[in-house]
Amino acid sequence: MLKKMLCLILILGLSWNHVLSQNILEKIKRPVQLEDIFTWKQLTDIKISPVEENGQRLIAFVVREVSSEQNRWVPQIWLISTIPGSKPWQLTRRPRGAYAPRWSPDGQWLAFLSQHGEKEKAKTQIFLVSKNGGEAEPITDHPEGVDSFEWSHDGRAIYFLAKDPLSEAEKKQRKKKYDAKEVEKKFQYAHLYTIDLKTRTTRRITKGKYHIFEFELSPDGQTLAFVAAPTPLLNYTEQSEIYTVSVQGGPRKQITSSPGMESNLKWSPDGRWLTFAKDATQDGTYHYVAPSRLFAVSVSGGKPIILTGRIKTGLSFFGDYFWSPDGKYIDLLINAGVRNRAIRLPIKISGEQIQAGKPKILFEPEGLLSLWDRDPRGKEVAFALQNPEQPPDVYFAQNGKFTRARKITDLNPQVRHLKLARHEVLHWQSKDGQEVEGILYYPLDYKPNNPVPLIVDIHGGPFSADRLVFEMNYGSPVHLYSALGYATLMVNYRGSSGYGDEFGRAIVGHYYEYDVMDILSGVDYLIKKGIADPEHLGVKGWSNGGILTAWITTETNRFKAAVPGAGDVNWISDFGNADIGVPFDIEYFGGRPWENLQHYLEKSPLFRMQRVTTPTLIFFGENDVRVPVEQGFQHFRTLKELGKTVEFVLFPREGHGLREVTHQRTKIEKETAWFDRYVLEVKERPAPLAGPLIVHLPQRYGYYGEWVHGVLIPETITVNADSFIVPFSKSTDGRTADTLFIKSFQMGRFEVTNAQYLMFLQENPDIPVPTTNRPYPSQQIWDKKNRTFQPGYGNHPVVGVTPEEAQQYCQWLSKKTGRKYRLPTPEEWAYVAVAGKYHRFPWGTQFVHNWANSASTWAGYTVFDAKTFFNSPKGHQKLTRRALTKQVGEFPANAWGFYDLSGNAWEITARGTHFVAKGGGWSSSASELQTDYQVELSKNTRRNDMGFRVVRF
Numbered sequence: 001m002l003k004k005m006l007c008l009i010l011i012l013g014l015s016w017n018h019v020l021s022q023n024i025l026e027k028i029k030r031p032v033q034l035e036d037i038f039t040w041k042q043l044t045d046i047k048i049s050p051v052e053e054n055g056q057r058l059i060a061f062v063v064r065e066v067s068s069e070q071n072r073w074v075p076q077i078w079l080i081s082t083i084p085g086s087k088p089w090q091l092t093r094r095p096r097g098a099y100a101p102r103w104s105p106d107g108q109w110l111a112f113l114s115q116h117g118e119k120e121k122a123k124t125q126i127f128l129v130s131k132n133g134g135e136a137e138p139i140t141d142h143p144e145g146v147d148s149f150e151w152s153h154d155g156r157a158i159y160f161l162a163k164d165p166l167s168e169a170e171k172k173q174r175k176k177k178y179d180a181k182e183v184e185k186k187f188q189y190a191h192l193y194t195i196d197l198k199t200r201t202t203r204r205i206t207k208g209k210y211h212i213f214e215f216e217l218s219p220d221g222q223t224l225a226f227v228a229a230p231t232p233l234l235n236y237t238e239q240s241e242i243y244t245v246s247v248q249g250g251p252r253k254q255i256t257s258s259p260g261m262e263s264n265l266k267w268s269p270d271g272r273w274l275t276f277a278k279d280a281t282q283d284g285t286y287h288y289v290a291p292s293r294l295f296a297v298s299v300s301g302g303k304p305i306i307l308t309g310r311i312k313t314g315l316s317f318f319g320d321y322f323w324s325p326d327g328k329y330i331d332l333l334i335n336a337g338v339r340n341r342a343i344r345l346p347i348k349i350s351g352e353q354i355q356a357g358k359p360k361i362l363f364e365p366e367g368l369l370s371l372w373d374r375d376p377r378g379k380e381v382a383f384a385l386q387n388p389e390q391p392p393d394v395y396f397a398q399n400g401k402f403t404r405a406r407k408i409t410d411l412n413p414q415v416r417h418l419k420l421a422r423h424e425v426l427h428w429q430s431k432d433g434q435e436v437e438g439i440l441y442y443p444l445d446y447k448p449n450n451p452v453p454l455i456v457d458i459h460g461g462p463f464s465a466d467r468l469v470f471e472m473n474y475g476s477p478v479h480l481y482s483a484l485g486y487a488t489l490m491v492n493y494r495g496s497s498g499y500g501d502e503f504g505r506a507i508v509g510h511y512y513e514y515d516v517m518d519i520l521s522g523v524d525y526l527i528k529k530g531i532a533d534p535e536h537l538g539v540k541g542w543s544n545g546g547i548l549t550a551w552i553t554t555e556t557n558r559f560k561a562a563v564p565g566a567g568d569v570n571w572i573s574d575f576g577n578a579d580i581g582v583p584f585d586i587e588y589f590g591g592r593p594w595e596n597l598q599h600y601l602e603k604s605p606l607f608r609m610q611r612v613t614t615p616t617l618i619f620f621g622e623n624d625v626r627v628p629v630e631q632g633f634q635h636f637r638t639l640k641e642l643g644k645t646v647e648f649v650l651f652p653r654e655g656h657g658l659r660e661v662t663h664q665r666t667k668i669e670k671e672t673a674w675f676d677r678y679v680l681e682v683k684e685r686p687a688p689l690a691g692p693l694i695v696h697l698p699q700r701y702g703y704y705g706e707w708v709h710g711v712l713i714p715e716t717i718t719v720n721a722d723s724f725i726v727p728f729s730k731s732t733d734g735r736t737a738d739t740l741f742i743k744s745f746q747m748g749r750f751e752v753t754n755a756q757y758l759m760f761l762q763e764n765p766d767i768p769v770p771t772t773n774r775p776y777p778s779q780q781i782w783d784k785k786n787r788t789f790q791p792g793y794g795n796h797p798v799v800g801v802t803p804e805e806a807q808q809y810c811q812w813l814s815k816k817t818g819r820k821y822r823l824p825t826p827e828e829w830a831y832v833a834v835a836g837k838y839h840r841f842p843w844g845t846q847f848v849h850n851w852a853n854s855a856s857t858w859a860g861y862t863v864f865d866a867k868t869f870f871n872s873p874k875g876h877q878k879l880t881r882r883a884l885t886k887q888v889g890e891f892p893a894n895a896w897g898f899y900d901l902s903g904n905a906w907e908i909t910a911r912g913t914h915f916v917a918k919g920g921g922w923s924s925s926a927s928e929l930q931t932d933y934q935v936e937l938s939k940n941t942r943r944n945d946m947g948f949r950v951v952r953f
Helices: 002-011 016-027 034-038 168-175 234-239 413-417 478-484 514-528 544-555 571-577 581-589 597-602 605-611 630-641 661-678 754-763 803-817 826-833 855-859 866-871 873-881
Strands: 042-048 058-067 072-081 099-103 109-116 123-130 146-151 157-163 190-196 202-204 211-217 223-229 241-246 263-267 273-279 292-298 329-336 339-350 353-356 360-363 368-374 380-387 390-398 423-429 435-441 452-458 487-492 532-542 561-565 616-621 646-651 706-708 711-713 716-719 722-729 735-742 745-748 906-911 914-918 934-937
Touching (some): 034 478, 034 661, 058 099, 058 390, 099 146, 329 368, 452 514, 452 544, 478 661, 514 532, 571 597, 571 630, 605 630, 630 646, 745 826, 826 914
Parallel strands (some): 452 487, 452 532, 532 561, 561 616
Antiparallel strands (some): 099 109, 157 190, 190 202, 339 360, 368 380, 380 390, 716 745, 906 914, 914 934
16 A cells, blocks of 8 residues: 555655655644734635636736735735636736726726825826736826726726815915814815726716715616715715716716615616615615615616515625626625525516515525625626635636635635634523524633633624634734633624624614623623633723723623723713714614713713723724724723723724734734733743744644744844944853944744754755764654654754754755745854843843753752763753753743743854854853853764754845
């Protein structure tokens, strides 16, 4: 059998060593680190080409990745063919990103949006690029930028929506600082324009004191339908209506006259009907709080007709809907609790009547379907699919057969090397008997009947829901929580979407009643099942999640820590300050503050803060208009005046959500530290966790490092350029010093570990297995026969390698990753060891015996003669009973976040072909741990206490 397997491997052109490496890669899974949240690719849009060529279609999709330079997630457009085995390629490389791709009718061009102009004056414009690539060309230069656009059916023009430009007089006034704002009196309205692609001339289509939110071109290309309201203010979107206008311009015609915001406007294929979404109950009655349902209205006007009245839940937030080419059905996505469904809705049109038949389920994934698009024939579909263990990828289905869809992208292969949280969909009864659904994420080390710390993560909205998506984001980093040892509970409490009218509207007039009841009953359920530890509970949330978190701290003291973000505490001031305060507060609190003042007071947590005992960390964006920052100041100031434990973090330039990557990182770091301190009652994690990118509890879960192109590599820290007095000596006597200029570089936070070195060994069979040359079983870290390390030593520094082998590792690592690695020079090592300011040890001027793994650590006192100690009975006992290296990072870091620069393992440094070891190792006396001490090496020197760390340059 083995011979057959080997033959098969040879036939496939694979080496046995490669197969071994792949097996090892699969086995060496590590828990999620903070850095993983900012290194995965996010899929945000999908558009399928309208034209099939040579048996294939092209699919455009948008991927967002972090730009460190811009400190934000930057989108770019990619393409992939539907031919099996095709690989995606990046179409755009716009410095500020590219998004909203739209195919030309002939499938030869893509139009998209991107910023254009000088950085401070840049505006979003429409660009055009060939499907074959090349330089993208801006085709608009609107002074206020473009909001959205659509191709004409003949491909000769593009219609777009843009805000009115300022007049010359207004510009002059602003330049002179005459820029006082008259509140809600003068607006920049958005209107329709068209640009001729041949002549590049722009023509305005609509004008007037109304604001257009969206538009759609009719099937015959002669009419534009649009949704408009008297102002752009979200407080008054209920006044919006649907209108039509000729593409040539002229007067607009009003089609609807009913309350509520219309959206997602589409024409029926025959051009006689307009369909749109609106919040309403199943009987078609508009409510501000209700599921989004599909309606149709005749283009000649009349009363809108509800089409999804048979469906209990509403339209999904995650996808579009499509008419069939013959107008006989509509395909749409609907919410279904923690999931969603693709359904087909039969449509019958007779004269001026339209009605929907019984819906048919097309696809109900164990996860979430989103971003779908369909070809003009309605036969081929491209869509995104994700679940809690798999990030979104592009799928392609022919003939509408979702269950036979092919996954055609693999955007995040690194996820296969991560230990992700196991999830479970739970159902329990609330205190009054109502069934509630939620999602539980278990910690990585979970064992049944062993209660664990629990974080309750409350979703916003409230008319929203937690669903089976890949939660790898700054808002809900559940896989990071899992690696930290927490379980996470997400509750779709009453007031959530996806469960019907009664459930969603249950908290109208009953805020903080049924919703809080459902959340606390979920915690009780987990405690009763022996999953959650009642003594170690935390609660958090953003927006409405922050609102409920704040209230919960006034109702119970069972939570040891609370982290509300962007949450209201005073509904009276919210009414006048929030951009949706008027419709939101009227709906949920039964009127305006002066009409129902007592209710507003009773429902504002601000006036209950004297009850709070839970340590509270408050987050807010400084420019938030949805929940203005004054709410955060009221919350903070009240708790502080009452002598409560509270901290307040403001994020400059941020609105209701955080856009800047540094702010997202800060939010996670502070949030996890708050829970660690008050839920777990530890002031800080062990030393390895002090840095922001470090694996938590690796001795239980995985290995240090990051995954790049399938390789576990050392994590590096940037060291900035500076001049430095570098002490050095050639032996134990005679010290001198030079002043050098150190160029910027990156150096390993830790020494290279056994787990990181393992992959190098597996791919290089001529490299000998590290050897310690010790007779004691405890020192035999490596299994020479299988060329792997013994269990439990993956995070120990690799020792027993020569300088030549260390250099070969750096060369291999450079080739595998496409980055450049080498050994540090003695000067670079010394500069990092003392954090740019000379002192005798990485931590200061005085030796501390338990701050580095050395002979002094094993003795329990300062050892000046290591040889004498290890020859003593106590020292000999240490040698025979254990491997004397320790896991990297067990001792304090220096001022720059580097670990084990003294002790654990001597570190090989190189200047050309000259090698010296620095820093001392586990067998070193106190004097050898000094930063200016070094030992000469040959290229073949091998020691059982010597390893190395890498420099990236």
